[in-house]
Amino acid sequence: GEVEFARIMMLVDQNATGIVSFQSFIDFMTRETADTDTAEQVVASFRILAADKPYILVDELRRELPPEQAEYCIMRMPPYKGPGAPPGALDYTAFSTALYGESDL
Amino acid sequence: MNSSYSVSLAGPAPWGFRLQGGKDFCLPLTISRLTEGGKAVKAGMNTGDIILSINGISSEGMNHLEAQNKIKACTGNLSLTLKR
Numbered sequence: 001g002e003v004e005f006a007r008i009m010m011l012v013d014q015n016a017t018g019i020v021s022f023q024s025f026i027d028f029m030t031r032e033t034a035d036t037d038t039a040e041q042v043v044a045s046f047r048i049l050a051a052d053k054p055y056i057l058v059d060e061l062r063r064e065l066p067p068e069q070a071e072y073c074i075m076r077m078p079p080y081k082g083p084g085a086p087p088g089a090l091d092y093t094a095f096s097t098a099l100y101g102e103s104d105l
Numbered sequence: 106m107n108s109s110y111s112v113s114l115a116g117p118a119p120w121g122f123r124l125q126g127g128k129d130f131c132l133p134l135t136i137s138r139l140t141e142g143g144k145a146v147k148a149g150m151n152t153g154d155i156i157l158s159i160n161g162i163s164s165e166g167m168n169h170l171e172a173q174n175k176i177k178a179c180t181g182n183l184s185l186t187l188k189r
Contacts, residue, residue: 078174094177098170101130102137105120105176 039100046092055080055089109157109188112148116181121145124156124176127169134164134172136187154187 049064050056056077061070077090097103114120121143126132134156139146156164159175161184167175176183 076170078170081177094170094173098127098173101126101132101169103124103169103173104138105118105122105124105173 039097039102042096042099043093046096050092054082054093055085056092057086058088058090061090107188109186110149111184111186112145112150114144114148114183114185116179116183118177118179118183119143120176120183122150124169124172127172128166129168129170134167134169150185150187151189154189157186157188158184160184 046056047053049060051060058074061073064070065073073092073095074090077092077095080089080091094103119140121140122136122145123138124134125137126134136145136150136152136154136156139150139152156172158164159167159172160179162175164172
């Protein structure tokens with residue numbers, strides 16, 4: 001659940017650049033989940049934070065992630081363009097696949 | 106000897122290919138996978154082909170998210186030039 005996720009995030013090395021912290025988080029997540037597509041696992045992790053919605057909100061990121069990771073995500077995630085999404089909704093799927101440099105189009 | 110070619114895929118998405126690479130990965134934008142029976146396969150695209158331009162815009166210097174967004178923003182036909 002969310003508490004577990006936050007706990008895991010705290011275990012990751014905090015670095016000055018935040019970008020490396022996020023990478024450490026990714027490494028941690030991929031170590032935990034062998035034999036699966038790594039971009040998929042990142043997407044699944046965000047889906048948990050987003051309570052199963054296809055988009056995530058700025059407030060949710062700030063609430064669930066340590067400040068550097070939250071701001072990194074907020075800065076880098078593209079806006080979610082699907083139907084019914086509120087303004088400010090962010091596309092974590094596009095972000096995650098771009099992180100791995102692989103997107104299914 | 107590299108040969109380049111162009112395709113025009115009829116919209117809407119999905120286009121049936123996986124895009125890999127970009128400036129942020131120090132890799133050219135390439136087709137890393139094709140969906141069997143998808144539009145990309147039917148247009149004659151191959152795995153390993155490098156994307157040179159998207160809808161007339163050169164892909165040089167594009168990072169992965171930019172290329173992904175340009176392709177996703179396309180609601181009509183998607184024009185690509187590629188080389189293999």
